[in-house]
Amino acid sequence: MKKLIRITTVPLSLDKLLEGQLRYMSAHYEVVGVSSEASYLERVAKREGVRCHPVSMTRKITPFQDLKAVYQLYRFFRKEKPFIVHTHTPKAGLVGMLAARLAGVPHRLHTVAGLPLLEANGIKRLILNAVERLTAFCATKVYPNSKALCQIMIQERLAPAQKLSVIGAGSSNGIATAYFSRAHFSAETLTELRETLGLSSAFVFVFVGRLVADKGIHELVAAFQALHEKGVACQLLLVGPLESELDPLQATTLEVIAEHPHIFTTGYQNDVRPYFAIADALVFPSYREGFPNVVLQAGAMELPSIVSDINGCNEIIEHGVNGLIVPVKSVQPLFEAMYTLVTDLDLRNQMQANARSSITQRYEQQVIWEAILEEYRTFDRDE
Template identity: 30%
Template sequence: MKVKKVLHIVSVSFSLRYFVGNQFHYFKEKGYEFHVACSDSSEFIALSREFGFTPFPVSILRSINPLQDIKSIYSLYRYIRREQFDIVIAHSPKGGLIGILAAYFARVPKRVFFRHGLVFETVTGVKKHLLINIERLIGFCATSIVNVSPSVTRVSDRLHLNASSKNVLLGKGTCNGIDITKFKLRYGYKDTTVITIGFVGRLSKDKGVIDLIDAWKLLCNEYKAIRLMLIGPLDERDPLPEETLLQIYEDLNIDYVGGVKDTSLYYNKMDIFVLPSYREGFPTVTLEAAASGLPVVTTKVTGCIDSIVENVTGIFAKNTADSLYTILKYYIDNQDISQIHGKNGHQFVRDNFSEDFVYKQIEDKIL
């Protein structure tokens, strides 16, 4: 059987573990050969050894830079022509723009774009129109579009980002599923004397961290035996205001961990999980939290709305501090409901978002 050659294109190597991860091992055993194009870094080379792909360093800037972007498209075009890839898969708006255009000019038969989210949802003016039109250009040049959630598909269709016939959805959503074996179902709160609320993600405005900290201050006026655990790096592109950062740094009941390589162990230190985001593609962290037996509080925005079953695995809050306070207080005061929702969430993830299930979808619908 002829080996199928696949090229993945991402803008930053950090995302490879989450966008592709164990797919490299799974499909390599099925006869696929993987290459990855990405901006050069020591992490990129280390990941190539860990996952067994051939690295191709190419500058993919996250911001628009016409001269450099044209150079990167040409460099990728030459690489694609030389290697004769069967499939090119590009991720994120900038990786998609560079990768799908290069694959289009090189006439690759399968050009797949993973729409991981809709950046334009939280911007306005000329920039919003530019980002929407970039999505439309990618959609025109790609042969198929994997929308990572049903809600991303709905917005894509409403804005005519691509022909509906090109849309692909993997099960109920997500791009990669999760390794269910890494997350253990817990029974009951770990410590009924201190309840820990957890958050995992970039510490940014878009993730709703300002609302979360304001809700936290309201909770602290009512409860003394609670803690807030924040996992994730500060986002320099969408920075938090000084007042919010000061609260995070100086509040003795806030455990700011920062960025970590493996988040799976930290969910076992939490009792309630919260993601008050303003936009997502499909939030993997809510699946990880649910797989760990945690009730999930999130918002009814694109992506997040698909990641829980309301009043079964979690509860939706509005993008306000008062709403977050009310829902978090409900879980604190009703530990029996919290435990039921956590158990339901664990089963919901096992049934719909395990890696094996998602990889079979990828094999059937993309490769």
């Protein structure tokens, strides 16, 4: 059986962004998962039923540590002789593709699920541009996980067009719609959760993700404050961890989150489904994404979504059909969309009715997995 090595910078990405996919591929290839944080990686590998190999990688610009990771991966590839190395996340892509090229791995694949460089300026932007171009140079194929992201990569000259392709309708892993379903939760369970969190019966907006500036949290908090100043009865539920190192929130925003009586936080949650189930709408005003799983999950849980007009989000959401699309980094349009969802019951019910079917018809997980496997099999046929 030919060997497939899948690599992410941190095992959380293997765990959440690619959940189930390694196990599926292991029926067709000998699969090895590679990431940092050995103990976490071991748990993921055990669940997926595959072998794992830890390599220390960082998410920051750390040249000496990155060179060490390249060397360790090079030695590992020379020993394992994989048929395919497939990387995800920027740092894993850089070190993984460089090491795979040096080791002579025949099929070097990299999935792009977002471009941090789009929010960078100056020297940092130049460095990140160079990193993406080097990653693409070392790869034999590059897979942006949305059609718009593919066009951005071509426009920014980050990779040759002939190396780029989008698998299926987009997304790196699709969504298990049977799992992301309200059917798993009784009314009693949801009532108990609302009471535990301190939520009232008023409208609940939910945000799921890292609480960082790039996710539009500053604009979201400002728009929510404006709603309350207008006398709109609603609540904001923030589900996800603060990340103070890479992209911290401003002190003023943190203060509002901590002190506003109608903003509730949960921290990181391993299972986000109950929080979708007690909410009335997702609000996700991110600055940049690849193909956001959160929007897929919310739709499968029958929530209309307010998203920013960026690649990925504007491919999942059709304005006025299963959600609303607003300009990126804009408080007033976000406020108006949130106000509309609270006050226009007919529109909200219509979008809610369309939410789940819009996901099941296009992004069912099994369909995405089969499309990725078919891509791998093209390499078998080329041998």
